[in-house]
Amino acid sequence: MRGLTGGADDYLPKPFDLTELDARLQALWRRRDPVTLQKVGSWTIHVDTYQVDLADRSVQLNRQELQLLLKLAETPGQPVHRDDLHREVWGQDEVGVRIVDVRIYGLRQKLGEHTIEAIRGLGYRLNLQG
Structure with a gap:
């Protein structure tokens, strides 16, 4: 209850039943922004289709790649610690x-070799600029 x-x-x-956990996670996902x-x-990230439009092409990402990119995109140019990225994408896994x-x-x-440093x-x- 403290939680x-x-x-x-x-x-x-x-x-708990794994199907109930999955249903609850899907419900939380639907309630997101x-x-x-x-x-x-100059990039456009299509969150719903996991696609990134770069200047010269479109790139398809998987769910984890998209979540990592979105976390890094919150503060472009500023470093995000590996532990924070891990916690954001994988949680307590x-x-x-x-x-x-x-x-x-x-x-x-x-995305390009120099896009993530x-x-x-x-x-x-x-x-x-990478």
């Missing part, structure tokens, strides 16, 4: 924090 009074939107006690387009520099590096590599392959000790930053 709900502390600001949580929902609570699911153990043991209905913004479907986001402009970042037991997936190791190195998955961030793997997904960043995939984003670089799709690694800043030693600080994390990653979106470089729109």
Whole structure:
């Protein structure tokens, strides 16, 4: 109950049915901000279709790549720590924090090698001039 009074939107006690968890997650996803387009520099991010329009082409992303890009796009040019990216995209999953590096590599392959920079000790930053 402390979670709900502390600001949580929902609570699911153990043991729980995975189909109920999935249904609750889908309901939360539907309640999110209905913004479907986001402009970042000259890029247009189509949140609903997981597509990014760059200056010269369109790129299709998967859900995790899109979430990473949106998190980096909140503060373009400013580094975001790997732990923050991990928490934002994977939450409390037991997936190791190195998955961030793997997904960043995939984003670089799709968006351009220099679009996301690694800043030693600080994390990653979106470089729109890359």
